[in-house]
Amino acid sequence: MNDIFSIFNPDWWMDENNNALQIADAVLFLLLCIPVLYLFICALFSLGKYKNPYPPAKVTHRFLVLFTVLRNGKEVINSINHFLDSQIYPRNKYDVAVAATQLPEEDLVTLLQMPVNIVVPDKEQCTKVYAIQQVMERYSPAEYDMVVIFNSDNRIVPNALSLFNNAYYSGCDAIQAHRMTENLTTSIAVLNATSEEINNNIFRKAHTRMGFSSALIGSAMAFDFSMFHELAPNLKGSDLSKSMETALLKQNIFTEYMEEVVCYSKKEESADGYEAQRIGWLRSQYSSTIFALKKLPITLLRGQWDYSLKLFQWLMPSRFLLIALIVCCAIGITLLDWSLSFKWYALLTVIAITFLMALPDGEVNKRFKHSIWALPILVFASVFSHFTRFFQFKKTKKKEKKVKTEETEEKKNRKKD
Template sequence: MNLLYFLLVLLQVLFGLHFFMPLILSIAGKFRKHAQPSAQPVPADYAVIVTAYQQVNLIPLVVDSILKSDYSNYIIYIVADNCDVSELRFEDPRVVVLRPAEVLASNTKSHFYAIHNFRRDHERLTIIDSDNLVHPNYFNALNAVFDQGYQAVQGVRAAKNLDSTYACLDEAGDIYYRLVDRKLMFEAGSSAALSGSGMAFTLSLYRSCLEHLEISGAGFDKILQYEILNRGDKIAFAEQAIVYDEKTAKTDQLVNQRSRWINTWFKYLYLGAKLLLKSISSLNWNQFLFSVLLLRPPLFMLLMVSFIFFLTDLFVMPLFAIYWVLAALTFFTFVFKALRHFKADDKIYHSLKNAPKFIYFQILALLKVRKANEISVATEHYYEEKINK
């Protein structure tokens, strides 16, 4: 019986540790010196890869936002996979429309299709989704961080639409992850998690990480960040490099998207275990912290399991229930700290009362996880209004 109690306590401590991670990262970050971004960043040459699958209705908006940026040393490569490109016409010579002869249905295949059709040898590439809009200072902010010696940089993906409760809750979750998985992780001496777009790399690093791999389905960013960390490199966080991203606004969109994401977590969970073992053997702080992040379950699953543990403790070992109270207090403290730091819109605060409903739809997504690969490889986009930021 004592062994069972010990195992129960150990399991709960490991689960609850994820709620205390923001505090641990904050403390660790206090003891590290942080380099300041360059005041006059070097204007590197970028390949801007914009991927589209089946839908191109938002392409003119994202291209327009890039062309209006405070930067000019780039070429935009639009990879229109399985798309009708008859209406995609651009006068600016820096915009290149590529339509693969065969359906690729893969992010990395689209990226390398662009790479193999580059008009010149670019120093860096940045990946932008077709539903994104780019902040005017995006490239300068990336350069300021690259100039510190990093080869991989993740920017901020902020919401461009907060016109529904679900979009607001989606952004609330993103803001929490933005603080914990990117800002605090990077400041603590580890790496910022990649998020699929709004990220940039030296061309040499990107090719060395992925060109030899065959990746199908969602989750190329999971493999990419593992490959970067496995090489001993760091992914920097550029808080001022902002792209505006479309948030999920409809329930079916939310369920399908989250189903793919949950499937991706299960699919690549082994990478976290591999990185953990390597970090312990090599005593690598960067890899260790990041492996813990990779092993963390999706937030809604973490909350559900923790609540079950809390109810169990009330009957089995009431004193240990205090652990979960402290974990909850720490979690909500950093949720609101994240919202304050990134100046969340009032709509986001008001949407929090609907969080249980948001969790319910993610449970539905979990039930569909085995069929996730049968769902379309791209999220359908509904938001078409032009946003001037």
């Protein structure tokens, strides 16, 4: 028993007759080196300007433009007005629909006066996936050619539908647009925007250049209407992008990324808002990790490389968490045995170069240089969100257990009566 507890003693790790430190160091380095190497390769492929490969279409397809909104009715009203006023696509070739969840009555009245189809889900509390499923039930598979999905705050470029139309005519059944942050008002918002742009370059632009599907982001997405109509009823969970990615990759459907189709959205501007957003993201991340662990060996054996890469991504730690883990390991190994620490600082240098290569051009890049001081705050918030999510999970489990106990006691009392 004493041998087991000796691992908590620093002297045990530093004992020259014990190679446990070297083994642990090698294992940790390998586990963290793999995602860093993957990100570095993707960053290399992301270099260079994007060129649209799709010629003008000879057919003008019909679109259903779907806005999903939760509570914030005024935001979606502004977004729809902007879309209707700015799009250069023929007006008779697209319709606008709204999945309206928990909207105030005054906002619903305003929407009713606009040229949009409103669908109110039959559940007051529902996920984005469920709201979209409710909308798709209102339409037949052949009613439109493509469906485009936006969040309530999205503002897209005027030629978006025309560019989607060209790509669809050339054979693209799933397309992810280039989502960018609109509100670069605080250092946290700028770092959030920078993180999203790095994601765009690594997981979307680089992936499609390597021959793999682009990652979905949950909005500014376009799909073949009949295909989406077929897939929508079987989507599960609260994360639309992960559910849709799984459904598409199971059928070997390629997702294109169109960098020039820019869609502006709003990001959290404070550390508290970012942490709350992270906790929401972690709800789906944990279940995705378990799913990936189960499915990855099977997909590799079947040779489903696109699907396998997606599952591998879900097993990777987030970029901020990856940085935090490498820094902690570098400091820890330096304190225990400095001679083993050089490779950790080399790995930290590689990941820094990786993110510098994937940095976007333009306004985000300019403002990033003045906002980098806030990076430790986001790294800490990213790490802390895991602990917050863990305690929330335990608290939820206790509540569920208490409710079940109360229900059981109530049933027993009824039987006695």
